[in-house]
Amino acid sequence: MTREGLAARILDMVAHANSTAEASVSVSQEHRALTRFAESFIHQNVADESERVALQLHVDGRTASATTNQTSGEALSALVTSCLAATAASPIDPGWAGLTPRMGVHSAGNWDEATATAAPAARASVVRSFVDAAAGLACAGYCQTVSIEAVFANSAGHAVTGRSTQASADAIARTGRSDGAARTAAIALSDVDGAALGTAAAAKARAGQEQVALDPGRYEVVLEPGAVADLVAGLLSQGLNGKAVVEGRSFVQLGAQQFDRAVSLWDDGTDSRAVGPPFDAEGTPKRRLDLVSDGVTTGVPHDRRTAAAYGTETTGHAVEGGERWGALPADVRLAAGSVDDLVADVERGLLVSDFWYTRALDPKTLVYTGLTRNGVWLIEDGRLGSALSTLRFTQSYVDALQPGAVLGVSRSTESSPRAIAPAAGGLSSLVVPSLRLASWNITGGAAG
């Protein structure tokens, strides 16, 4: 049976069991294959084919959800029965915002057939190229291909379909005293150049071998795309999130100049780099949402539930489990600038490749602590100086981007496979430039 047929059958089963139930069904099939390497050999090489049927019911003011990975008639019947039973036993749900009405999608999703059917040898070949290009350095990382085909339908007559692929590689080269990273994400595996990534990672690693310590203090910084991706993900998961706004735990003030004029941030699930189905977990078609325009906070991702609570419309950013996480964007872009070399104008500062293990100390102020990873260097008189040992920071992400704080934005960008909120699952794509920021609070180092 097709996915569309399966969804229709489940809606029929629900209607037969309870004609008043409001029902939403999503049926998806995902093929994920990930080739993982360390110490320059493939040590974990996995693939799985998963089916997923998700049902949400709202009956007599009560809501429940259930999922299964089995599609036999018996399993689907059990799914409907257990979800109806759970609904009946649940307390009243005053936040229910109704079903998504009938509407069309703005995109079919970005798909590459060769990526969807890539053989294990194709991923291993990317790894081989990375390791060879690193020329003797120990290497660790992964190459992944994912395809997802999905259908959403509800009892209000809304039905949408879509599909998507993503190929990505993220790896480090290691000298024994330093690591260098390189990564990319694309729709097609053919756009993942293992040799180029290996060359770049090895160059980074070799440049970071002789490390010195740095005293804590506030420093001007140039954040490379890996670190910028963390900064953006932190803003999104904790603050630029409809649920956080509704609950009053977000920094967001819509219409206010909360960021430097150089900051423009948006989500666009319809562009050529977007990943995942072209609709959200509630079946709402994805579309572009401007979050920050020239430093002014202009939008917040909402699902139907948070939108209703906030008195606005859904923006098409519902995720599974969003009742807990809130609405999250998946295809985020930070506007590029015009600077080719951000280091050149720095009198004294730091160049940071990646941040690691960043955690919010306070969700309201977005003060985060975390560490540098895969390289940090001192910049003096516009030139890279000594490599530094790992540094710890404690810094408000909002303050770091406040008006006047962004001193430069690179012309080039990087597409990162980083997940915005790993706990919420799903694919994501972040495309961000490097940033030169006026101040970053270094509070210690891994050495002591």
Add this chain to the structure above:
Amino acid sequence: MFDAATRAVEAALAAGARYADARVMHSRYESMTAQNGNVEDLSQRDTLGVGVRALVGSSWGFFAVPDLDTDAVRRAGERAAEIAAASALVPGVALDLVGTEVRQDSWASGCEEDPLAVPVSDKGDLLVGVTATMLAAGVPLASALYQIWDTEKWFVSSEGHRIDQRIRECGAGMHCMAYADGSSQRRSYPSFRGQYGTAGWELVRSLDMPAHAERIAAEATELLSAPECPAGTTDLILGGEQMSLQIHESVGHAVELDRILGWEAGYAGTSWLDLAGLGKLRYGSDLMTVTADPTLPGALGSFGYDDEGTPAAPNDIVRDGIWVGVLAGRDSASIAGLDYAGAVRADGYARIPMVRMTNVGLLPGPDSSAAMIAATDDGIYMEHNRSWSIDDRRRNFQFGCEIGWEIKNGERGRLLRNPTYTGIGPEFWGSMDMLAGEPERRFWGTPNCGKGQPGQTGHTGHPAMPARFRNVRVGVRG
């Protein structure tokens, strides 16, 4: 179920594997969250499938499918072997598996009251009730949740293993937030993300959440006007729940053998530990004895057999302050020249088994939290985690706690907000000079330990109790 796993193993062997194993897993999960007196989410998940591992030469392959019919499981075994063959395009050193006792057995965790059989309405009433109580006590945001896992596994290997297990786990927790002047305060009970174990609903009943709802709401509000935790160096007493996370992050992950061997270097990170130091490196003070013990009844990291069929057995990790053991799998142990494994688990049928913590925790000491406070002239008591961050070698950490109390002249004094502390693992553990005893030991459960690519969520247990550390840097902030 055993037949499906057996067919998968046979197919992998026929396709060229020299070793293969397969796990059929049926996993049922139920979770509810409530907020401010209303249910926020009730979800149920039911998954069934088989995951097959194949070793071709010295290279691994893994493939998983949700379909258990004969053709599907045979194809899964063949695909696992095909993937293993592709792994050989980028080969490593010769790999073998340390020996393990081959058993045919059944095992089940203890469960007095089946958590999935407790009416959803009863469970909902509990969460709705405690959040309503917190809301009425004056906080603007009150949340509660429970989670239930019921997992059945059937494991077959080409060496002759044939083991089935049923592991039931559950737990619950609640927290509230208070806001003022652009900042927030949080209080939770019994832990910042709840308390979990291999147990039935009796665990949740024992928490008696309603008895604590009003108190934590009052504390969150009180914290808003409390003085900030001072910055400086002082003596630090940590409550048992924070100690469990301290152990998890700065001991548990550091002694994972895959990290030590560099197998997690690309993502989770490595370890500051070098195998050359095993048996002689000082990890902490003489008070520090840490075990990894998956046999502890009721602890979240307990099982009968790990996902390679190795029987559960306790293992010393740190003895009297000296590093003596690791968490290992059969392949990593072989490469490291060790003769034990038993710490490999997978998050569902579709994920490859990897090194995970079991129940990694401290053996009790001679003291008590009351004695620690009485013996401290100038210090801070912190409890309940609010944030955690540690470097990729598991040395430098910075933790934030929900609440602190000033200690002056042997007495617990005023509240302190935004308490944080930071340190270097071996130096920090070396400064531990008082450790509470058996009466304050508790098996804390961590249900959300992330590791691996694709990501896997592990369930780990951490026997822990309050402890005192000397000359710790506190009050770090942005």
